[in-house]
Amino acid sequence: MKFSGIVLHDSNCPTVRKSGYDFFVGRDGLVTPSNDFTDDDHLHVCVEGDFSHPIPSWEYPQVREQMFSLVKLALRLASLFEFDPQAMIAHGDTCPGEEFPWIDLKVRVGRPPH
Ligand SMILES: [Zn+2]
Numbered sequence: 001m002k003f004s005g006i007v008l009h010d011s012n013c014p015t016v017r018k019s020g021y022d023f024f025v026g027r028d029g030l031v032t033p034s035n036d037f038t039d040d041d042h043l044h045v046c047v048e049g050d051f052s053h054p055i056p057s058w059e060y061p062q063v064r065e066q067m068f069s070l071v072k073l074a075l076r077l078a079s080l081f082e083f084d085p086q087a088m089i090a091h092g093d094t095c096p097g098e099e100f101p102w103i104d105l106k107v108r109v110g111r112p113p114h
Pocket of ligand 1: 013091
């Protein structure tokens with residue numbers, strides 16, 4: 001298997017509802033793999049939540065946990081399938097929603113904690 005990167009979705013995505021995902025990152029940070037790969041070229045990761053409106057402050061700790069799991073997953077997949085961990089792209093203009101914390105993610109992906 002050879003993948004060139006990761007496509008990110010949120011769970012509000014109609015495509016994900018229709019054709020699924022390869023990995024699901026829950027609000028609790030738990031990662032669930034699916035049985036089959038959905039695409040030959042990219043891994044599809046679905047992040048639980050609707051990021052089309054601002055994240056309420058009481059959800060910050062959970063979302064931070066979730067982003068941490070997502071970064072760990074991305075780093076593992078990148079080393080397993082030998083692609084650049086920065087090769088993480090949004091599915092489209094509205095998926096994930098515009099409030100998705102990309103900044104958090106890019107910094108951590110670029111600079112792993114260890
Ligand atoms: Zn999507």
